[in-house]
Amino acid sequence: MDRAQVDSRIRSLIEPFNRKMLEIGDETTFAGDLEFDSLTVMDFVAAIEDEFDIIISMNQQAEIETFGQLVDAVCKLQAG
Amino acid sequence: MSEGISQPDAPLAADRTAPAGDLFSKFDPLIKQREELLANGVEDPFSLVMEKVLSPTRAICNGRDTILLGTYNYMGMTFDPDVIEAGKKALDEFGSGTTGSRVLNGTYQGHKACEDALREFYAMEHAMVFSTGYQANLGIISTIAGKGDYIVLDIDSHASIWDGCALGNAEVVPFRHNDIDAMDKRLGRIPEGAGKLVVLEGVYSMLGDIAPLKEMIAVAKKHGAMVLVDEAHSMGFIGPNGRGVAEDQGCLDEVDFVIGTFSKSVGTVGGFCVSNHPKFEIMRLVCRPYVFTASLPPSVVATAATSIRKLMHGSNKRAHLWENSKRLHGGLRELGFTLGTDSPQSAIVAVIMPDLQRGAAMWEALLHEGLYVNLARPPATPANMTLLRCSLCAEHSSEEVETILGMFTRAGKATGII
Ligand SMILES: Cc1ncc(COP(=O)(O)O)c(C=O)c1O
Numbered sequence: 164m165d166r167a168q169v170d171s172r173i174r175s176l177i178e179p180f181n182r183k184m185l186e187i188g189d190e191t192t193f194a195g196d197l198e199f200d201s202l203t204v205m206d207f208v209a210a211i212e213d214e215f216d217i218i219i220s221m222n223q224q225a226e227i228e229t230f231g232q233l234v235d236a237v238c239k240l241q242a243g
Numbered sequence: 244m245s246e247g248i249s250q251p252d253a254p255l256a257a258d259r260t261a262p263a264g265d266l267f268s269k270f271d272p273l274i275k276q277r278e279e280l281l282a283n284g285v286e287d288p289f290s291l292v293m294e295k296v297l298s299p300t301r302a303i304c305n306g307r308d309t310i311l312l313g314t315y316n317y318m319g320m321t322f323d324p325d326v327i328e329a330g331k332k333a334l335d336e337f338g339s340g341t342t343g344s345r346v347l348n349g350t351y352q353g354h355k356a357c358e359d360a361l362r363e364f365y366a367m368e369h370a371m372v373f374s375t376g377y378q379a380n381l382g383i384i385s386t387i388a389g390k391g392d393y394i395v396l397d398i399d400s401h402a403s404i405w406d407g408c409a410l411g412n413a414e415v416v417p418f419r420h421n422d423i424d425a426m427d428k429r430l431g432r433i434p435e436g437a438g439k440l441v442v443l444e445g446v447y448s449m450l451g452d453i454a455p456l457k458e459m460i461a462v463a464k465k466h467g468a469m470v471l472v473d474e475a476h477s478m479g480f481i482g483p484n485g486r487g488v489a490e491d492q493g494c495l496d497e498v499d500f501v502i503g504t505f506s507k508s509v510g511t512v513g514g515f516c517v518s519n520h521p522k523f524e525i526m527r528l529v530c531r532p533y534v535f536t537a538s539l540p541p542s543v544v545a546t547a548a549t550s551i552r553k554l555m556h557g558s559n560k561r562a563h564l565w566e567n568s569k570r571l572h573g574g575l576r577e578l579g580f581t582l583g584t585d586s587p588q589s590a591i592v593a594v595i596m597p598d599l600q601r602g603a604a605m606w607e608a609l610l611h612e613g614l615y616v617n618l619a620r621p622p623a624t625p626a627n628m629t630l631l632r633c634s635l636c637a638e639h640s641s642e643e644v645e646t647i648l649g650m651f652t653r654a655g656k657a658t659g660i661i
Contacts (some may be wrong), residue, residue: 201622202626209425212432213428218416218429
């Protein structure tokens with residue numbers, strides 16, 4: 164799956180969690196812009212993990228702040 | 244009574260203008276929240292002082308004779324005459340403290356006797372006593388799961404478990420509370436060959452619910468994971484011999500490491516890990532929170548060992564504590580309170596409050612009635628709930644439980660919660 168496909172899948176997965184209906188770009192941050200709390204993060208990460216059949220450990224999550232970084236990370240995890 | 248409770252020593256003053264670069268600026272939102280709460284005139288829920296402790300179930304709190312329903316003194320061992328006697332004797336014979344690490348000059352005969360008592364209590368090969376339960380989790384988890392290993396744990400795990408993860412170098416993968424399927428999926432995705440540790444609790448102390456350990460451990464074992472279960476809130480009470488939820492569900496043999504504490508049913512302070520792992524003793528050399536801290540004072544291990552041995556024969560007390568838990572749970576439900584569990588599952592009954600304001604008001608109304616419960620609030624609570632956590636003691640009489648229900652009725656009506 165190329166980056167554009169990963170991007171669009173994650174974009175649809177994020178919808179139920181995007182309570183403020185923000186326009187999402189690569190620079191959108193989860194904690195700041197989307198105001199995700201720890202439970203929301205867990206549910207959102209679980210949805211991505213199930214969709215792509217990968218693990219994103221909390222150690223890896225700590226490096227991911229923006230939507231763009233998440234798409235990159237998922238691309239990489241899929242390849243690996 | 245550690246989680247979710249902050250206990251500042253001095254009044255907070257947030258309004259003084261902070262100099263640039265003040266490292267305390269990050270606490271401003273919390274300071275503000277606290278001030279707003281106190282501005283409403285409620286008694287500070289987090290600076291209660293017990294001036295006198297009359298028994299495991301009664302104390303003078305802020306000048307009032309109070310029934311204690313928010314301690315973890317489940318089995319009421321704190322004033323047991325044999326326990327007290329053992330502590331006094333050790334204090335006389337071995338002094339007030341060891342002034343040393345367990346691996347240097349800090350292992351006395353009493354520490355060994357305490358570990359013997361634990362081995363017998365759990366019928367396990369190895370027992371290691373730490374200075375607190377917090378340190379037991381910190382030490383064991385951070386030491387056994389190293390770089391490249393995976394820790395799979397319940398999202399509602401106790402702070403000491405999370406801190407154990409943070410102290411080590413393993414990959415940390417949480418799953419939704421008690422969700423067997425979510426745990427199974429995550430274990431299944433771990434790369435081939437990586438070490439796996441599953442961390443669970445017997446009783447989750449915020450809502451007082453138990454884990455389906457039998458099913459969860461079977462799944463963990465299917466994936467070749469080792470299993471650690473924290474039985475802090477079940478020891479002494481749950482299971483035919485008080486060994487905890489794993490014993491109760493018939494799967495204790497499958498548990499690789501049991502973590503526990505002396506600060507609850509045992510009635511003193513300290514923590515431990517018991518295990519049948521053949522190489523377990525090496526932990527004493529490699530586990531930093533065990534090595535680099537002073538060992539427990541002789542009086543503490545003497546009270547712990549005596550208490551643990553008495554808990555082996557505590558089946559009558561266990562039965563009475565179950566009665567208390569069932570009556571309080573059923574009674575509160577009948578009164579119309581919303582509870583954390585549909586059925587009584589442990590000695591903890593959590594009453595869910597509509598919000599922090601009303602929770603604090605209810606807490607205060609109960610205190611004025613002469614009842615102490617635990618106020619737990621976000622972020623220590625699941626789903627950001629405000630909870631009044633009631634923990635029962637085997638020494639609460641049946642009459643006391645009725646008195647408690649009366650207090651809840653009046654306080655609940657006065658604050659408009661029921
Ligand atoms: C589940 C759990 N584990 C560990 C601990 C820590 O125990 P201790 O009070 O001995 O540090 C506690 C108690 O706060 C707990 O609730």
